[in-house]
Amino acid sequence: MFKATISLFRKDLLIEFRNRYVLGGIALYVLSSVMVIYFSLNYSDGLKEVNPVVWSIFFWLIILFSSINAIANGFFREPAGRSYYYYYLASPQAVILSKLLYNFIFTVLLILLAFSVFIVMIGDPVRNLPLFLLTALLGGTGYSFLFTLMGAIAARAGNNATLIAVLGFPIIIPILIFITKLSAASMGSTEFSQEVVTNLILLSSFNVMQLLLAYILFPYIWRE
Amino acid sequence: MIHLLKQQWWKYTAVIILLYVLIGGMLVPLGPSALSLYPVSIPSDTSVNFTITGYHTHFEDAKDLQVWFKPTTGTQFYKADSIVPIINSTVRIVFHMPKSNLANKHSENYDLVVNDSIDGTLTTVYAMTVAAGTGESSPAVTPANQPEVNQLKFKAFAFPFQKILFQTIRNTFFHVPMWFAMMFLLIFSLVYSILYLRTGKIEYDILASQAVATALLFGVLGLATGMMWATYTWGQPWPNDPKLNGAAIGVIIYLAYIVLRGSLSDEIQKAKISAVYNVFAIVIFTLFIFVIPRLKTVDSLHPGNGGNPAFGKYDMDNHLRMFFYPAVIGWALLGFWIMSVRVRIKLLQHKKSLL
Numbered sequence: 001m002f003k004a005t006i007s008l009f010r011k012d013l014l015i016e017f018r019n020r021y022v023l024g025g026i027a028l029y030v031l032s033s034v035m036v037i038y039f040s041l042n043y044s045d046g047l048k049e050v051n052p053v054v055w056s057i058f059f060w061l062i063i064l065f066s067s068i069n070a071i072a073n074g075f076f077r078e079p080a081g082r083s084y085y086y087y088y089l090a091s092p093q094a095v096i097l098s099k100l101l102y103n104f105i106f107t108v109l110l111i112l113l114a115f116s117v118f119i120v121m122i123g124d125p126v127r128n129l130p131l132f133l134l135t136a137l138l139g140g141t142g143y144s145f146l147f148t149l150m151g152a153i154a155a156r157a158g159n160n161a162t163l164i165a166v167l168g169f170p171i172i173i174p175i176l177i178f179i180t181k182l183s184a185a186s187m188g189s190t191e192f193s194q195e196v197v198t199n200l201i202l203l204s205s206f207n208v209m210q211l212l213l214a215y216i217l218f219p220y221i222w223r224e
Numbered sequence: 225m226i227h228l229l230k231q232q233w234w235k236y237t238a239v240i241i242l243l244y245v246l247i248g249g250m251l252v253p254l255g256p257s258a259l260s261l262y263p264v265s266i267p268s269d270t271s272v273n274f275t276i277t278g279y280h281t282h283f284e285d286a287k288d289l290q291v292w293f294k295p296t297t298g299t300q301f302y303k304a305d306s307i308v309p310i311i312n313s314t315v316r317i318v319f320h321m322p323k324s325n326l327a328n329k330h331s332e333n334y335d336l337v338v339n340d341s342i343d344g345t346l347t348t349v350y351a352m353t354v355a356a357g358t359g360e361s362s363p364a365v366t367p368a369n370q371p372e373v374n375q376l377k378f379k380a381f382a383f384p385f386q387k388i389l390f391q392t393i394r395n396t397f398f399h400v401p402m403w404f405a406m407m408f409l410l411i412f413s414l415v416y417s418i419l420y421l422r423t424g425k426i427e428y429d430i431l432a433s434q435a436v437a438t439a440l441l442f443g444v445l446g447l448a449t450g451m452m453w454a455t456y457t458w459g460q461p462w463p464n465d466p467k468l469n470g471a472a473i474g475v476i477i478y479l480a481y482i483v484l485r486g487s488l489s490d491e492i493q494k495a496k497i498s499a500v501y502n503v504f505a506i507v508i509f510t511l512f513i514f515v516i517p518r519l520k521t522v523d524s525l526h527p528g529n530g531g532n533p534a535f536g537k538y539d540m541d542n543h544l545r546m547f548f549y550p551a552v553i554g555w556a557l558l559g560f561w562i563m564s565v566r567v568r569i570k571l572l573q574h575k576k577s578l579l
Contacts, residue, residue, distance in 0.1 A: 170473050221496065
């Protein structure tokens with residue numbers, strides 16, 4: 001199963017690099033969203049007083065919308081018939097694990113890209129970089145796991161892109177609460193306080209729970 | 225299960241219990257309480273005329289009315305100088321407090337204690353303040369000790385009087401059971417979603433989906449009754465309360481379930497995918513109801529949170545419980561009744577589609 005997961009993951013990577021315009025499109029999506037925020041802050045004279053909470057809310061909302069787009073693309077670019085082909089080649093667990101791994105790496109890269117653009121254009125209020133990177137890692141895991149499962153469901157319902165948002169947004173709120181709190185904390189002080197540790201543990205357990213649910217439930221979505 | 229859903233006896237039970245709750249819960253009066261005192265702030269060494277307004281009290285009927293003032297931080301009781309009941313809900317008293325009894329304080333807060341043989345002992349904390357005057361003190365009065373005020377109980381059958389709830393305490397029989405009924409239906413739906421995924425029987429999917437639809441009805445009713453209650457007790461229909469927001473998001477999660485079912489056309493696929501989403505949804509919903517409100521960012525205004533006393537500790541007395549527990553059972557049974565009707569319609573439609 002491990003070998004199957006790795007080769008499916010490589011296949012996704014290959015498709016991505018052969019269609020580089022999709023990759024470029026997502027990068028441009030992030031860039032232009034940051035531009036929109038930059039100009040709306042700049043021309044309303046809000047840029048002088050961007051406080052950490054506003055910064056992190058903007059940041060994670062951009063990640064939310066760009067990752068939902070990226071993951072939806074990953075599901076919708078494959079025609080429905082091809083899933084039958086994979087069904088003969090690999091177990092559903094291998095398929096979902098490769099998708100989760102791929103989307104996780106993609107989302108984390110997206111976060112790093114958006115972070116560097118944010119630093120350049122809007123400012124760098126982060127004082128505790130290790131905590132911020134840890135938050136980015138866990139938040140990226142949460143986003144990618146949730147949208148992978150919701151994308152798999154929506155792909156079955158006739159590739160309806162609205163459906164991912166409808167299904168995913170109410171469920172993303174706990175993750176959003178944890179990560180906006182954590183990234184605001186990484187801008188407040190350089191310490192790892194008790195509350196931060198609690199939030200990190202809660203966020204990681206939420207991710208583990210999502211992983212388990214995806215692993216158990218995906219075979220039911222997969223089989224027709 | 226479908227056999228049980230078609231039976232009659234538990235539906236009659238639901239009707240009887242709900243009639244008992246509706247009639248009893250609406251007709252039982254509230255217990256007495258000393259509502260207000262005027263004036264609320266007096267100088268020392270002056271005889272002041274006070275008016276005490278009561279709610280459902282028997283000041284005139286009870287012949288042994290006594291009125292006391294007790295320092296909020298102390299244990300002494302000072303008797304009123306004269307007590308004249310006007311009507312059952314109003315009594316005029318005269319009271320003075322010598323400066324020497326304030327023990328060199330600038331001012332002191334006093335609780336009002338009204339005591340008669342019908343209403344029992346009624347207490348209003350922080351009823352009034354005595355400010356020390358500048359003149360000479362009149363002779364100190366000797367306080368009475370605790371035993372002189374007998375802690376009487378109101379004996380008639382009544383619901384407890386709560387200062388901010390007043391008559392809305394009866395909403396306990398509507399607002400709270402709605403959430404219980406919703407949770408019962410959602411757990412029922414989870415069980416049948418899992419059973420569907422294990423067996424693939426379409427009846428199980430119909431049971432699960434109709435349970436969610438009925439649970440949504442109770443969720444919306446729970447929000448509506450809660451908003452009505454919040455308007456009167458917290459001052460606005462939608463305060464920033466973690467439990468309220470969690471419940472609203474829970475309702476949205478299950479509305480997404482309905483949308484998901486609507487967007488799938490194939491029967492088997494619809495059943496399978498919505499069952500998967502349902503398992504996922506209940507986990508998130510539990511997280512919202514039980515974990516997020518306990519993260520100490522914003523304290524909930526609900527009883528039992530953020531230093532508020534829990535229901536059952538102070539607010540819930542045995543008279544309320546006599547209606548509250550039946551209300552929970554009655555509304556839950558009504559929920560399952562509504563669900564059973566929906567299930568039977570869906571089963572007939574399903575049979576017709578097979579013909």
